[in-house]
Ligand SMILES: Nc1ncnc2c1ncn2[C@@H]1O[C@H](COP(=O)(O)OP(=O)(O)O)[C@@H](O)[C@H]1O
């Protein structure tokens with residue numbers, strides 16, 4: 313067994329490397345972007361290739377899937393595996409996948425033709441939630457209160473399209489956070505985002521416009537939080553995220569709670585079951601609860617921000633019992649991946 317790792321500081325690979333060092337498992341650091349990466353994988357006799365590729369880097373999204381798929385073809389196992397990455401950062405793909413698997417999700421409606429979208433808007437009720445298929449931290453998630461707002465969205469979706477990365481939304485969100493938390497870190501982010509949003513923003517400007525599809529979702533009202541459950545192997549980790557003031561969105565608020573409060577544990581059950589159906593070593597779910605406290609999935613993802621979850625206080629086991637423990641998700645990922653999960 314030899315592990316190839318594409319290393320990026322501040323990603324899962326920091327601790328994957330620590331784990332491999334600790335367990336004395338042979339590994340090699342590779343640069344997935346090297347033109348001769350396939351040759352390097354072969355020469356090094358890599359059996360497992362790991363890359364925490366990230367939706368915020370266009371080059372990652374451009375390249376990771378084809379590289380993974382190609383090395384799969386010669387028997388190299390990858391993290392994430394194909395079942396985990398093909399729908400990564402794609403809420404539209406996830407709609408069909410979760411519907412196919414019969415996993416409970418918030419009802420989502422997607423249209424690829426203007427006429428059908430217009431007809432839908434005339435016949436449906438509002439409010440609805442409008443989303444782009446990609447994005448994190450709620451930046452591409454908006455409440456559509458009226459039919460006329462929805463008409464405008466449809467017009468734009470089938471016209472000039474939407475920026476994949478709404479830097480203005482990130483900027484205003486950071487300001488909101490600064491007023492709430494008044495930290496130096498957030499102040500610096502405002503400066504950075506103010507600058508980036510208005511003048512530079514190169515990293516994000518390369519993403520193509522989002523157009524020729526439109527995604528609306530049933531709006532579940534009166535929520536004050538969502539929960540993130542992360543299933544890795546036979547453990548399920550928990551994080552609660554409160555919504556911003558006067559806002560229905562929790563993701564990206566930074567208002568986190570780690571002690572599992574009261575919630576319908578059926579969510580944990582669904583998370584374990586769906587992880588098996590999805591065939592994913594690691595899957596993070598965002599869950600919200602409807603008026604009858606029934607858990608509904610909002611989105612799924614193989615990857616997420618590292619380090620935040622160090623503050624988790626333990627995990628649920630498959631019998632739905634809570635176990636207090638120290639948490640190191642990166643270790644769990646590499647451990648379960650290498651041990652065939
Ligand atoms: N259909 C919905 N009804 C009510 N709240 C929602 C709905 N969809 C998303 N939200 C809220 O908005 C937040 C962001 O939505 P999500 O689809 O997870 O986008 P992101 O990828 O940006 O995290 C969620 O954390 C949740 O609080």
Ligand SMILES: [Mg+2]
Nearest residue numbers: 449563598611
């Ligand atoms: Mg989310």
